[in-house]
Amino acid sequence: EDQVTQSPEALRLQEGESSSLNCSYTVSGLRGLFWYRQDPGKGPEFLFTLYSAGEEKEKERLKATLTKKESFLHITAPKPEDSATYLCAVQAKWDTGRRALTFGSGTRLQVQP
Amino acid sequence: ETGVTQTPRHLVMGMTNKKSLKCEQHLGHNAMYWYKQSAKKPLELMFVYSLEERVENNSVPSRFSPECPNSSHLFLHLHTLQPEDSALYLCASSQLHGATEAFFGQGTRLTVV
Numbered sequence: 001e002d003q004v005t006q007s008p009e010a011l012r013l014q015e016g017e018s019s020s021l022n023c024s025y026t027v028s029g030l031r032g033l034f035w036y037r038q039d040p041g042k043g044p045e046f047l048f049t050l051y052s053a054g055e056e057k058e059k060e061r062l063k064a065t066l067t068k069k070e071s072f073l074h075i076t077a078p079k080p081e082d083s084a085t086y087l088c089a090v091q092a093k094w095d096t097g098r099r100a101l102t103f104g105s106g107t108r109l110q111v112q113p
Numbered sequence: 114e115t116g117v118t119q120t121p122r123h124l125v126m127g128m129t130n131k132k133s134l135k136c137e138q139h140l141g142h143n144a145m146y147w148y149k150q151s152a153k154k155p156l157e158l159m160f161v162y163s164l165e166e167r168v169e170n171n172s173v174p175s176r177f178s179p180e181c182p183n184s185s186h187l188f189l190h191l192h193t194l195q196p197e198d199s200a201l202y203l204c205a206s207s208q209l210h211g212a213t214e215a216f217f218g219q220g221t222r223l224t225v226v
Contacts, residue, residue: 034214043219046214099168
């Protein structure tokens, strides 16, 4: 069974205080690992896809990295508008028959001015 | 319109009512999904449709009945729901091959009274 564990559950940062969110995963045959941002009452917004260990992706103040067991979402000099819940999800290889994403519980990030 | 559109955004229904949730995607994708998001819990996969055929059914009670008439539309028919079914219901779509990240709609906030 695919499993995704995110930590911490909640994180409060001061504006400009960099930090990292962790996503540990177990999946037999990784097709891809995905990061999403979700604002309250809205659907998740796609951020990144990572396919293989060692891969990195960047977007503005966010940088996602991947190893064989975990992924990190690094937030550099965050701003209040970065406050949201960040979700990690994994997808198994297509030939396993498991086509949908398995999500973690998310990290609720609050950035204070 | 672009992206994934869900209607209605909010729904309050009694336990004896019958209602339907609608999802439409304008991304040219060939897979569509229903997820349930309850407070403090990870997104739970309900159904997956691939090329209009249901390919995954995650042990969802029969009071939830999906319908996928074509690759752009997905419905979730609801009847005799329970209060514990109150949640945010999210529709998503993706490609089957290549870049397979899922894109989500804004969700339907369902309250069962």
